[in-house]
Amino acid sequence: MAKLPIILAPDPALKLKCTLVETVDDEIRRLAGDMLETMYAAPGIGLAAPQVGVSKRLLVIDTARDDEEPRPLCLINPEIVDVSEEDNLHEEGCLSLPEHYADVVRPTWVKVRYLDRDGKTQELHADELLGTCVQHEMDHLDGILFVDHISALKRNMILRKMVKTKKLNARDEAAD
Ligand code: NI
Numbered sequence: 143m144a145k146l147p148i149i150l151a152p153d154p155a156l157k158l159k160c161t162l163v164e165t166v167d168d169e170i171r172r173l174a175g176d177m178l179e180t181m182y183a184a185p186g187i188g189l190a191a192p193q194v195g196v197s198k199r200l201l202v203i204d205t206a207r208d209d210e211e212p213r214p215l216c217l218i219n220p221e222i223v224d225v226s227e228e229d230n231l232h233e234e235g236c237l238s239l240p241e242h243y244a245d246v247v248r249p250t251w252v253k254v255r256y257l258d259r260d261g262k263t264q265e266l267h268a269d270e271l272l273g274t275c276v277q278h279e280m281d282h283l284d285g286i287l288f289v290d291h292i293s294a295l296k297r298n299m300i301l302r303k304m305v306k307t308k309k310l311n312a313r314d315e316a317a318d
Pocket of ligand 1: 235236237238278279282
């Protein structure tokens, strides 16, 4: 497995609508493994393929707490098949927007159908932290970031700071 570089917002690669994974093969399984390693190293609880520059409908999640056994999940071509009527407010962050957080309103739970790493169809009822995380990561597959769910004022403030961060990063890299 290999750790992959994570693309920071704003970046056109994070705004793309990703394409379906046609075959769940070794290449996809390797990508899922690399994404899990990248996510754990960050550390984070979710990562979507476009965040590592692959415009495919694939994401990984692990919402287990530090004192629990890891629960790695890999969702390929996920689709929401049922959704709660009531909404929930959760503070969200994103590995593509490090150190920025905002409250986002989403449905309390979703039922998702997806392919696992063996290409088998699975269903997942996701609520609480997992529900938020699944919806956040699925948004990435359609080019949507959590800041797209908040006020334009707050979004622009965060994105302006990210532009500055990326400039500083680029300068540091050039100096190395
Ligand atoms: Ni994210």
